[in-house]
Amino acid sequence: TIEGDSDYSVAVAAHMDEIGFMVSRVTDDGFLRLDALGGWNAQILRAQPVTVHTDDGTVAGVIGAEPAHTRDEDDVEDIDDLAVDLGLDGDAAAETVSVGDVVTLDAEPRLLGDCVTGKALDDRAGVYAMLAAARAADPDATVHFCATVQEEVG
Structure with a gap:
């Protein structure tokens, strides 16, 4: 937060x-x-x-x-x-x-040329982007950063 x-x-x-x-x-x-x-x-x-x-x-x-x-x-x-x-x-x-x-x-992440492959990269990239945004943020509002589960299974 x-x-x-x-x-x-x-x-x-x-x-x-x-x-x-x-x-x-x-x-x-x-x-x-x-x-x-x-x-x-x-x-x-x-x-x-x-x-x-x-x-x-x-x-x-x-x-x-x-x-x-x-x-x-x-x-x-x-x-x-x-x-x-x-x-x-x-x-x-x-x-x-x-x-x-x-x-x-x-499944280990792998570098294929200039691409990274691996399992659940959509999730990992999203969490990384959120944390990068948190580090760079200087918001007026209070911001709560949440890493959630259950998206895959409902």
């Missing part, structure tokens, strides 16, 4: 969440089934590395799916068709991960 001299007050908000997944089930053979948090195209998720955020820390995994050559060509892949492989058997996976744990994609 930057205190201004006038009686007016405004808020500047930027969202900082990102789309991800929530564990909906740990299967007997140790795979994690997912619920989507935000809008995903399941077609691009196969073989993506992920991090499962548990109460005790993080666990690495990879998204797998039924092989394309075993699927009906008219069958469109859905999030329900995907599973996270942690490299653990069923008992170990159930001891390590709980239903409700959050899963995020592992």
